[in-house]
Amino acid sequence: MARAIDPRSLLPLTPAVFQILLALSDQERHGYAIMREVATQTDGQLHLGPGTLYGCLKRMLRAGLVEESEERPDPELDDERRRYYRITDLGRRATRAEAQRLEAAVSAARAKKLLPAMKPALAGARP
Amino acid sequence: MSAFSKNMLLRLARGLYRGLLYAYPPEFRSRYGVEMSQLFRDQLRDALSNQGILGLLPFCMRTTGDLSKSILRERCNLQNMVGMLCLAAALGFALYATYVDRHNADEVYPTLMVVLVGSFILGVLRPRRAWRWALMLGLGVPFFGPLLTLPARLASPGRWAMLAVLLFPGLIGAYTGSILRRAVAGTKAHETGEN
Numbered sequence: 001m002a003r004a005i006d007p008r009s010l011l012p013l014t015p016a017v018f019q020i021l022l023a024l025s026d027q028e029r030h031g032y033a034i035m036r037e038v039a040t041q042t043d044g045q046l047h048l049g050p051g052t053l054y055g056c057l058k059r060m061l062r063a064g065l066v067e068e069s070e071e072r073p074d075p076e077l078d079d080e081r082r083r084y085y086r087i088t089d090l091g092r093r094a095t096r097a098e099a100q101r102l103e104a105a106v107s108a109a110r111a112k113k114l115l116p117a118m119k120p121a122l123a124g125a126r127p
Numbered sequence: 128m129s130a131f132s133k134n135m136l137l138r139l140a141r142g143l144y145r146g147l148l149y150a151y152p153p154e155f156r157s158r159y160g161v162e163m164s165q166l167f168r169d170q171l172r173d174a175l176s177n178q179g180i181l182g183l184l185p186f187c188m189r190t191t192g193d194l195s196k197s198i199l200r201e202r203c204n205l206q207n208m209v210g211m212l213c214l215a216a217a218l219g220f221a222l223y224a225t226y227v228d229r230h231n232a233d234e235v236y237p238t239l240m241v242v243l244v245g246s247f248i249l250g251v252l253r254p255r256r257a258w259r260w261a262l263m264l265g266l267g268v269p270f271f272g273p274l275l276t277l278p279a280r281l282a283s284p285g286r287w288a289m290l291a292v293l294l295f296p297g298l299i300g301a302y303t304g305s306i307l308r309r310a311v312a313g314t315k316a317h318e319t320g321e322n
Contacts, residue, residue: 031162031165032166035170049170049194050164050166050193051163052193052196054159054162054163054197055197057159058155
C-alpha cells in the first residue's frame with residue numbers, strides 16, 4: 001500500500017523530520033542514537049529534545065516513513081527497553097525527494113548570486 | 128562534582144521530568160514516556176560530562192522549550208481541540224446559567240432550561256462520560272454564584288438544595304444528547320454496512 005503514496009505529497013518535510021530520516025537512512029537507531037546523529041549531521045545546530053523527537057517519530061510512524069524494528073542490532077550491549085526505528089521505502093523516497101527539492105532551492109539561490117558558484121571540482125563530482 | 132551528588136542530581140531531575148510527562152496526553156505518555164525519560168537522562172548525563180554544572184542552565188532552557196512546544200503540539204490535535212472546545216463551552220454554559228439564575232430571582236425554570244439545553248448540546252458533541260457535563264453545569268451555578276457576587280440569593284438556606292436539583296436536568300439533557308448521538312452513529316454505521 002505504501003508504494004501507492006507519492007512521496008512528493010509529503011513535501012516539504014520539516015527540518016526535524018528530514019534530519020531524522022537522514023539519520024536513519026544508513027542504519028536503524030534508537031532515540032538517543034538518532035539525537036546524536038542529528039547533532040553531528042547539523043554540526044550541533046539542531047538539538048532534538050525528547051518531546052520533539054518522539055512527537056516527530058509518532059507522526060512519521062503514522063505516515064509510514066519509519067517503522068519500529070523488531071530486531072536489535074546488539075542486544076548484549078544495549079538496554080532492552082530501547083526501541084529501534086528504521087526507515088521505510090516510502091521514507092527513503094520522501095528523503096530523496098526532499099533532498100532534491102532543497103538542491104533545487106540551493107541552485108536557485110546560486111543563480112541569484114546569493115551563494116557562491118559551485119567549484120568546478122565539486123560540480124564535476126556530481127552524479 | 129562527586130559521583131554521589133551527580134547520581135542524586137540525575138535521579139532528582141529524572142523524577143521531575145517524569146512528573147512533567149503527565150502534561151502530555153495519556154496515550155502519548157504511555158507509548159513514549161519511558162523512551163523520553165531515558166533520552167532525557169542520557170542528554171542530562173552528556174551535558175554534565177561535557178560542560179559540568181554550568182552546562183545545566185542551557186540544558187534546562189532547551190528542555191523547557193522542548194517540553195512546552197511539544198506538549199502544546201500533542202495536546203492540540205483535532206480530537207483534543209474538540210474536547211477543549213467542549214470544556215470551554217461547558218464553562219460558558221455554566222456562567223450563562225449563573226447569569227440567568229441571577230436575573231430570575233423568583234423562578235428556577237429558566238436556569239433549569241439553560242442547564243438542560245447546555246447539557247444536551249454537550250452530550251451530543253461528546254457522548255462519552257456524559258455525566259461530567261451535568262456535573263459541570265449543575266454545580267457550576269452554586270460554584271460561580273459566590274464568585275459573581277450573588278450573596279443575597281445564595282444566602283437563603285433553601286437555595287443550595289434547589290441548586291443541587293440542577294444536577295438532574297443536567298443528567299437528563301446530557302444522556303439524552305449522548306443516546307441520540309450514539310443512535311445516529313449506529314444508524315449510519317448500519318447503513319454503511321448495508322451498502
